[in-house]
Amino acid sequence: MAPLLEVNDLHVEFKSRRRTVYAVNGVNFSIGEGETVGMVGETGCGKSATIRAIIGLLRPPGRIASGSIRLDGEDLTGLDARRLRRIRGAGIGFVPQNPFGALNPVLRIERQFRNVVRAHRRAGRGRIREDALEMLNGVGIADPERILGGYAHELSGGMAQRVVIALAMVLDPPLVVADEPTTGLDLTIQRQILDLIGKMATTRGSSMLLVTHDIGVVAQYCSRLLVMYAGRVVEAGPTNIVLRKPAHPYTEALLSAVPRRGRRLIAAAGAVPTLLSRPVGCYYYDRCRYRGDSRCATETPDLKEVSPGHWAAVFYRKPTMSAQEQAPEKATTQAQAQEDRDGDDAPGTD
Amino acid sequence: MPLVRIDGVRKTFTRRGAPPAHAVNGVSLSISEGETLALIGESGSGKSTLGRIALGLVRPDEGEVVVDGLNLSSAPRKDLQRARRNMTIVFQEPLQSLSPLMSVGQIIAEPLVIHDRNLAAEQRKERVMDVMRRVILDPDLYDRRPRELSGGQQQRVGVARAVITSPKFIVLDEPTSSLDLSVQAGILELLGKLQEDLGLAYLFISHDTATVDYFADRVAVMYLGQVMELGSRSDVFDNPRHPYTATLLSSALSADPREKPVGETLMGDIPSPSDLPEGCFFYSRCPLRSDPRCAWENPPLREVGAGHFAATFCELPG
Numbered sequence: 001m002a003p004l005l006e007v008n009d010l011h012v013e014f015k016s017r018r019r020t021v022y023a024v025n026g027v028n029f030s031i032g033e034g035e036t037v038g039m040v041g042e043t044g045c046g047k048s049a050t051i052r053a054i055i056g057l058l059r060p061p062g063r064i065a066s067g068s069i070r071l072d073g074e075d076l077t078g079l080d081a082r083r084l085r086r087i088r089g090a091g092i093g094f095v096p097q098n099p100f101g102a103l104n105p106v107l108r109i110e111r112q113f114r115n116v117v118r119a120h121r122r123a124g125r126g127r128i129r130e131d132a133l134e135m136l137n138g139v140g141i142a143d144p145e146r147i148l149g150g151y152a153h154e155l156s157g158g159m160a161q162r163v164v165i166a167l168a169m170v171l172d173p174p175l176v177v178a179d180e181p182t183t184g185l186d187l188t189i190q191r192q193i194l195d196l197i198g199k200m201a202t203t204r205g206s207s208m209l210l211v212t213h214d215i216g217v218v219a220q221y222c223s224r225l226l227v228m229y230a231g232r233v234v235e236a237g238p239t240n241i242v243l244r245k246p247a248h249p250y251t252e253a254l255l256s257a258v259p260r261r262g263r264r265l266i267a268a269a270g271a272v273p274t275l276l277s278r279p280v281g282c283y284y285y286d287r288c289r290y291r292g293d294s295r296c297a298t299e300t301p302d303l304k305e306v307s308p309g310h311w312a313a314v315f316y317r318k319p320t321m322s323a324q325e326q327a328p329e330k331a332t333t334q335a336q337a338q339e340d341r342d343g344d345d346a347p348g349t350d
Numbered sequence: 351m352p353l354v355r356i357d358g359v360r361k362t363f364t365r366r367g368a369p370p371a372h373a374v375n376g377v378s379l380s381i382s383e384g385e386t387l388a389l390i391g392e393s394g395s396g397k398s399t400l401g402r403i404a405l406g407l408v409r410p411d412e413g414e415v416v417v418d419g420l421n422l423s424s425a426p427r428k429d430l431q432r433a434r435r436n437m438t439i440v441f442q443e444p445l446q447s448l449s450p451l452m453s454v455g456q457i458i459a460e461p462l463v464i465h466d467r468n469l470a471a472e473q474r475k476e477r478v479m480d481v482m483r484r485v486i487l488d489p490d491l492y493d494r495r496p497r498e499l500s501g502g503q504q505q506r507v508g509v510a511r512a513v514i515t516s517p518k519f520i521v522l523d524e525p526t527s528s529l530d531l532s533v534q535a536g537i538l539e540l541l542g543k544l545q546e547d548l549g550l551a552y553l554f555i556s557h558d559t560a561t562v563d564y565f566a567d568r569v570a571v572m573y574l575g576q577v578m579e580l581g582s583r584s585d586v587f588d589n590p591r592h593p594y595t596a597t598l599l600s601s602a603l604s605a606d607p608r609e610k611p612v613g614e615t616l617m618g619d620i621p622s623p624s625d626l627p628e629g630c631f632f633y634s635r636c637p638l639r640s641d642p643r644c645a646w647e648n649p650p651l652r653e654v655g656a657g658h659f660a661a662t663f664c665e666l667p668g
Contacts, residue, residue, distance in 0.1 A: 042530035043501065140617075156619050186392035186557060187601040188616040194603075213530065216560075216603030220611060240607040249545055257535040258605045259564035261583070267536035271500065320656075 002073060003030035004207050005054070005175055010067035012049045012231075021096070022275045023062070024047040025231040025283075029305060031175065034207040036201060038222030038239065040215065042254070044272050045213050046231035053077075054209075055094050056084040090120045093168035093206075094176040095197075097131050099160035102167075103152035109146040109163055116167055135166035135276065138203075139196050158189035162196065169200055176201065179210045182217065211264065214260055219243055224309075227251045230273050230283040233303060237310030247312035251290050254274050293317045352380035353551045354519055359403055360566035360573075362397075369624040373399040375575040375631075386543065386552040388566035388583075390559065390598075394620050396575035397555045400520045404553055405437050406430055411570065418518055435465040442524035444504035448496040453636045455492040458482065458510045473553050477514060481656065485510045485540060496536070502533035503605075505542070513544060538565055551576035559602040564585050571595045574623060574631040578653060581658035589668060591660040594632045630663065638664035 012024035019274040024046040032035050041047050052058045054069055056076060061282045069076045071091055076084065088094070094100045104112055113132040122222050129148070136144035137160040152160060161181060168176060176199065182190040198221055201208045210222055217223050218239060225242045227235040227250065235248040258264040270287035273279050282288065287298070295315055303311040352563045361374040374396045381387045389397040396636055402408040404415055406422035415422045438461070441447035446615050447459055458478045462469055462497040469477070479489055505525065512520050524543065526534040538561070544550060556562050562569060562583075569586040571579040571594065580594040590596045604611075618635045627633050629645040636644070644663055651661040655668060 013554075042532065158619060186620075187559065187598060188392060189619070191601040191603070191611065192617065193617045214603070215531070215605035217474070219605050219607040220603045243605065243607055254531060257531040259535075259538070259560045261563045261587075263564075265535040265538055265564065267539055268532035 002195075003029040003032045004035075004072060005209070006068075006070040007050070008068045008070070010050065010053060010069065010339075012046070012062060012067040014049075014062045016061050020288050021278055022278050023231050024053065025275075025278055026067070027228075027233055029233055029236060031192050031209060033174070033206050033207055034202075035224060036198070036203055037224045037226060038218035039209060039211045039228060040213060040254075040312065041228030042213060042272065045228040047228055048179065049180055050228070051209065051211055051232070055088055055092055055177055057088075057094075057259060058217065068330050071323055078140050086120065089116060090171045090184045091173055091175065093171070093173040093176040095148070095161075095165055095168045095181045096178065097183055098182040099150060099155075099157065099164040103160060105152050106239065108149060108151060112167060112171060113148070118168060120171055122266045131170055132159070132166070132248075135170050136163070138200055139163075139166045140192065141166075155349070157185055158193065161185065161189075161193055165193070165197060165200070169204065169206065172204055173206065173208050175209065179211045180213070181210070183214070189337050190217075196249070197221075213256065215243070216305075227254070231275060232283055234284065234314070235312045236303065237307075237312075241307070244246070247306045247310065248314050249290050250284050253287070282313075290316050353383045353418055354379075354381040354402055354404060354437070354553070355416045356380065356400070357414050357416070359400070359410040359415065361399055361403060361408060361410050371623045372626050373575050373623055375626065376411075376413070377572075377575070377577055378578065379518070379570055379580070381553060382552045383551055386545065386554050386563040386565060386567045387413035388554045388556060388569045389572055390556055390562050391567060392557065392598075392620050394574070394623060395572040395574075396623070397572050398523055399575075400572070401553055401555050404519075405439060405521055406437075407630050431445075432465075435461065436517050437519040438512040438515065438517045439521040440508050440512045440525045443528055444508050445509055448504060450495060450497060451491070453493050453495060454482075454487075454499070454507055457496070457499060457507055458514055461511060461515045478510075480636065481510045481514045484513070484544070500533075501529050502536055505529060505533075505537050509537070509540060509544070513548070513550075516548070517550070517554070519551045521555065522556070523555045525554075527556065527558060534561070541565075559587075559599055560605075571598065574621060574626065576631055576661065577659075578662070579658075579660045580627060580630065580651065583657070585655060585658040589655075589658075591654045591658070591666050591668060592632075593636050593638045593664055593666060594662075594663045595660075597635075597637070598665060611656055626651045630661075632662070636664065638666075640664065 007027055007029050007323055010024055014021040014023055039047055043202040046144050053064050063079050112245045113130050117128050131143045132148060136147055141162055142146055182193050212218060222239050228231050229250045235242055235251045246255060255270045259265060280298060282301055285291055285296050301313045301315050303313045356377060356379045359374055359377050362370045362372045364370045379536055391397050398423045403410050417437055451557045455478055459474050462474050462477060482489055487506045525539050554566055566583050567580055570577050573594055579586055579595045586595060590599060600612050601616060616635055621627060621634055629647050630649055633639050633644050649661050656658045
């Protein structure tokens, strides 16, 4: 069975007169039906550009340079604006990070449901209202009537995000893309919202792409995980395997920066490449603890299956003996590495 | 004697056309030299307001703050100003807290311009260079503008500015929550080292339980402007006695997929600070509440173990 979403060798560039930023450099992944996939990575790793490409919301100077994005077999990259509008909402629901940016401040919530539904099909007011009430109930809103008659500014952050989730799912899209849906929300609210998103996705059979920088969110809510670095997927696989036995040195470095009591935090040395040109060789070469021979410097590794369903874009998986021996020494020169990092750091890497 | 003593502090913000917001409702805390006290809580719990009160930037309506022997509420303006070199702050959003018009060097030097007016320009520059080395910022960045720096470098500038006057007490207001994980690790490492070298007392404001668990010595859990639980890090994290602390901790998502979240999700929102509950502040969301006492009486903070306090009638077993 073909996957619901298939992203193939996607390249996204932001081109201005002065410079080109190569934000996404050959991203490959797929999402099966009913699957919840997490996408993690740090600032500038290309997460946002990738999902904007998927939902067709890349704005100039950003553009898809090459590659394909197939939803249910249909390539979205070549579609005209009209066809894309039909896909957005009905084919792909989108939950953005800031709910207040997504809600219209001058329309009552009920009207916003009507607008979303009627952009895709003819429906009577009563029917839409019924659907909206059901959706709001589903996202745990106790008094949906009141919310429907009100405006966005009357809602707390958590409530607004629930409304946006209900709006994103009211048309039953087979795929929901959620971009940091709980960043900025309090812990207790975060868990409520993620539980609800998970429940809604399960009961409606939707697939989900959950973009986040929070390892905890992925660990608890996603069955599979994509790790992005410098515009590429560097590791992909079942969450419990990737988080426990990372095969890519970047994933390993990222995980060792998660604060935990009694464990020394390891700040990663070096900085993310600026992507003003496509790096030569492995994109992680400069920062890699395990980098090997000249192959790493000259050839870019593609994703390789390292165990069933677990993929990593790396030539050398395990540190060689000598690298292991060197490891402690590296730790002691951490401060030095840090110094180098801040020194060489080109401005504006964010 | 603790370096910082906050005693019975209350603050209500009033604004015309809006109901008064009771941000801080009777808080007493102390911080010793070289110690990190973390304030943890959800948005609207009053932690940032308390941080500003601790620095004398916001005057409390009631109660007092004493830092290094100086009572911030009653001290003459002049003394207060002089004391400011002793107590500084690092903000959450590094870029927004740095003037876009000033160079890195000027930003870091500014506290010296205010507090060491007689310092010659070369000496000032020397001090700035020293502190830049200390926070591991390349001296070549001296003439750069903040927007040319990476997020981690910007926050290092914020830290450098906070330590250049050799303060004793620093309020860290979510210093890493807008940073990427790997950058956060570097900043926490730096803050820890500075504390060790300079004996700094930190008030570390955060909503991230994992960071607090990693970084703090003692923890105060705030809710609606009250301290619900206070104790050593291990008291609070391993043996929470207040139901709010327990639910807050169980809401944190472990990065280890084997550690599944336990317990019920806390339902509902934090009540509005304009409309404080009559009884226990946690009543509306408490899974353990028992009527009618909890609905009508606000439980005071009381000692449940050595140095471990909780404000609840529904104490969890120790």
